[in-house]
Amino acid sequence: MEEPAGGANGAAEVVEEVAPEVDEEPPRSATAKQEEAKAALGAEGSRPFTMRELLVEMKEDGEVAAGSGGGGGGVKSAFGERNEIGPADADGSSYSQESMQQFSSHHDIAMDLINSVTGVDDEGRSRQRILSFAAKRYISAIERNHDDPDAYYNWALVLQESADNVDQNSSSSKDALLEEACKKYAEATRLCPTLYDAYYNWAIAIADRAKMRGRTKEAEELWKQAILNYEKAVQLNWNSPQALNNWGLGLQELSAIVPAREKQTIIKTAISKFRAAIQLQFDFHRAIYNLGTVLYGLAEDTMRSGRPGVSPNELYSQSAIYVAAAHALKPNYSVYRSALRLVRSMLPLPYLKVGYLTAPPENNAIAPHKDWERSQFVLNHEGLQEADASDQPPSQSPGHVDSSRKPFRIAVADIVSVSACADLTLPPGAGLCIDTIHGPRFLVADNWEALDGWLDAIRLVYTIFARGRSDVLAGIITG
Template sequence: SSGESMRQFSSHHDVAMELINSVTGVDEEGRSRQRILAFAGKRYLNAIERNPDDPDAYYNWALVLQESADNVDPNSGSSKDALLEEACKKYAEATRLCPTLYDAYYNWAIAIADRAKIRGRTKEAEDLWRLAILNYEKAVQLNWNSPQALNNWGLGLQELSAIVPAREKQTIIKTAISKFRVAIQLQFDFHRAIYNLGTVLYGLAEDTMRSGRPDVSPNELYSQSAIYVAAAHALKPSYSVYRSALRLVRLMLPLPYLKVGYLTAPPANNAIAPHTDWERSQFVLNHEGLQKADASGQPPSQSMDRGRKPTRIAVEDIVSVSASADLTLPPGAGLCVDTVHGPRFLVCICQLLLFIFSIEVQIILYVLQHLQMESVTGC
């Protein structure tokens, strides 16, 4: 009957409000925040009583329950899991009423993932991770341009891979890698996805080493892992997690030496030399600087530096690398390396090579400069 349905409706929602009201918060700021959440929860409950088919009211109420779960004092009697379970029910109702509500699927997946984390590496946790992954997939289907959802999808797969039988693990890991890569393609400086890709590659290297039948060289995987961890640290050097991870993988980084092809450069210490004096020679970039290479392709030694005074720009002096249209440069694609001592100009063969060179060098220099800073500070 309709009266019985109304009683069940009221009882069900009373449970959610009781859970919200039971949260005290861990400090005064938390208690103040919880009072606001309790007020908001009551408001959304009233909105649902006026219109039971309002998906936004269910969605916002779910957010209140989810934020209340984050506000739970571990020493209190409040149940974080019970709050998250109620939040999941509200998200389910919101998506039933509006199947295209991207934010509801995304936050629902986060709530499920938080419930899975509480359960450790159990069969129940595995089922919850699979459900979270399905919701991240649905969120991405509704909004493909969401690097955060893709990153979380990858994390969910990574967590699931630690629980499933060994025969399933590698397939899940490779799927996680693909999600992190797409997230980075959508947002090239997304340091969390970059770091997560580094950690998942490290785990894959460990598994490959143990299996004894590698599809890819474990050393290659370790090297790739180290590059991503270093890049994440370069983007966020203040993150202690990235600092610690970099210490672990620093020795796995590929040798800090990159041939960058041929460039035309003026004689050292003579930036305004006539075009006939500019020389085309091979340049290399390593952890110390951008410099001319000798006939063997190696950077000149310090003793050779004193005798020949080759073109050399120290990494720590470089501010930026960009294309230059300066009309006083010799024919070719102009390159300006701005340094703390002023700009240095070089010329590349063609515009396409210049574009590729300048983009790659900017990324590598950014990583190298931060790595150098890290070693200088002794961290």
């Protein structure tokens, strides 16, 4: 099938170079593994950040490992312990074998599918046996109380984890298990419309089904369903960078399927979701990297379309900033390292970012507007400073800096916070406030879009400094 231009397909040329490195990363759930062509710059860009780790959370119990119906722990969500339903009722008596056989036909179908699970866990126990035991517990709970959203939710998790562990050659079983999990999530959210984690994991299950269908109309509809569930999850819990990141990934995947006229709007929305995730968690390296990949894809698309008013080189440079920051935060991730090799030359070396800002005279933040001066600024691992003639990178045009004026400088170690601001005392433009240990410093970007780039870049440099990774960033930009 011919791939649509732009978006996640924008950097198709680099996938082959980057993707083979993925196996060097720390182990992760099979749900998180990319199954299709990777997004721009490598596999990591299409990797959902999943919070489900059922087998890790399953309490070790000898009877569970032996497949017994007695005692043992249950499934625990990463969002906290759900209402655990054990195999015994309130007075401690175990359910009879007869009651366990009174499953409805769709219960039997689900159990048959779970029986297709293969492999063992880290302790050498049969995954199928553990998952089958857990499923029976939640089926029993539902038989006892049809209106228990937690039982439906936990059963859905078991089915979803089972789908991750089915025989690799049995895509139909995997899809059937995911479909069953989606039905259980739907029932859980019907019974409890505020169950954030059900919407979140339901969206992951739908996304996994979409990946199995390539770039087809059916996949497009599934991606749209997943996106709606991520949106609902964020509405219920706006403080979830993981949901925002996955929402952005879903949009990025959708952009590779829809008609070209819809692509740009979807890509811009994906950018806003990744940026929102980073603003909630400044060191969320996956969202940082994903923002870099989507900008790279946008740059490729812009280069091909020749759309006026948009600079592909500026988009490439922005992409490189985020990839460099992700690598600085996680230098052991081979995908980030490989991607950086491809985009490093797009940075304004030996700086991370170069651009124009309007600054007041030194030590006079409320000076009249006529005394503020627009000049070139450079950002590196040490901080932000006004450029002078000797600081100009060869590729940049000279700034207009008054030689009698003391250059504006802020050391990264002095930064307390960085934020946008709107104040009538500032000249026209997009206000930027950098609070330091010496007091606030104000600057003005040319527009709000330019301000977003400065905000992200300065915050990332400070985050890298706070995480003790400035030496890695210095190595990237100075070589």
